[in-house]
Amino acid sequence: MTSLGLSSEKAAIASKHLSPLRFPANPESVLNFLRSYGFDDSQIKKLVSWHPKWLLCDVEKTLRPKFEAFQALGFSGSNLRQLVLFNPIIPHQSLENSLRPRILFWRDLLGSVENAMKLFKAKPWLLSYSLEQRVLPNFWLLREFGIPDNRITLIVQRQPRLILLKPDDLKALAKKVEEMGIPHESSMFVWALGILQKINKTRFHAKLEFMKSLGWSEVDFLSAFQKNPIFLTVSEVMMKKKINFLVNEAGCKLSELVRDPRLLVFSLDKRLVPRHHVMQVLK
Numbered sequence: 100m101t102s103l104g105l106s107s108e109k110a111a112i113a114s115k116h117l118s119p120l121r122f123p124a125n126p127e128s129v130l131n132f133l134r135s136y137g138f139d140d141s142q143i144k145k146l147v148s149w150h151p152k153w154l155l156c157d158v159e160k161t162l163r164p165k166f167e168a169f170q171a172l173g174f175s176g177s178n179l180r181q182l183v184l185f186n187p188i189i190p191h192q193s194l195e196n197s198l199r200p201r202i203l204f205w206r207d208l209l210g211s212v213e214n215a216m217k218l219f220k221a222k223p224w225l226l227s228y229s230l231e232q233r234v235l236p237n238f239w240l241l242r243e244f245g246i247p248d249n250r251i252t253l254i255v256q257r258q259p260r261l262i263l264l265k266p267d268d269l270k271a272l273a274k275k276v277e278e279m280g281i282p283h284e285s286s287m288f289v290w291a292l293g294i295l296q297k298i299n300k301t302r303f304h305a306k307l308e309f310m311k312s313l314g315w316s317e318v319d320f321l322s323a324f325q326k327n328p329i330f331l332t333v334s335e336v337m338m339k340k341k342i343n344f345l346v347n348e349a350g351c352k353l354s355e356l357v358r359d360p361r362l363l364v365f366s367l368d369k370r371l372v373p374r375h376h377v378m379q380v381l382k
Contacts, residue, residue: 168194310338
């Protein structure tokens with residue numbers, strides 16, 4: 100409470116994890132070490148609140164080697180601080196067996212420290228996944244499907260949970276996509292994987308019934324899914340607004356929306372309505 104400004108409630112919770120602590124010299128060395136790397140009081144407060152056992156770390160044996168390794172990998176200054184804040188269990192991960200190879204892998208895959216940091220910030224749990232058991236088997240599986248590395252990188256950036264599935268689950272998901280009529284070589288295959296990973300069977304059926312209530316048949320629904328599965332991510336409220344506009348104001352037929360479901364993905368206010376107004380002026 101005195102040195103970090105924690106509330107009495109948070110201090111009580113944190114202290115439960117510090118039963119081996121007898122003398123303040125060790126935690127003080129940790130605080131001084133973090134401050135030497137530019138961590139401010141609010142960042143240190145967050146770090147200790149999330150993971151109090153930071154105060155039990157041996158600076159010379161645990162923290163310094165890891166921080167120096169992060170710098171050698173290109174993470175310094177604010178990037179290093181953010182890397183640590185996004186992954187507060189760093190003190191308890193092996194540098195050689197976990198941290199270094201995982202950080203190196205994601206950095207090289209994404210092409211830069213900056214791109215890696217964007218991913219680590221969005222998905223702070225990423226570094227807790229094993230490369231050997233999860234990530235690499237899924238990479239090899241996607242390559243077997245004929246998906247090029249640049250598209251796999253795109254998957255990682257936009258749908259990282261897909262690459263972290265259990266390999267057997269990813270295989271089952273791929274089989275399901277194929278059964279719905281989207282082959283591996285289709286540019287829509289990757290998008291369909293991501294959509295079905297997010298939408299379970301119950302939600303998928305609910306989407307089907309909703310589109311049927313708007314005038315589509317089941318055949319129409321599956322045909323549109325094969326052409327552009329992303330339309331399933333549109334909420335029912337927004338989907339109703341878009342179809343109402345496209346059919347009743349812009350004069351589209353439902354069959355045209357089935358042939359080109361991209362129209363259902365475009366923004367109503369920023370794209371569809373303004374372009375319709377331009378067309379009216381041109382006419």
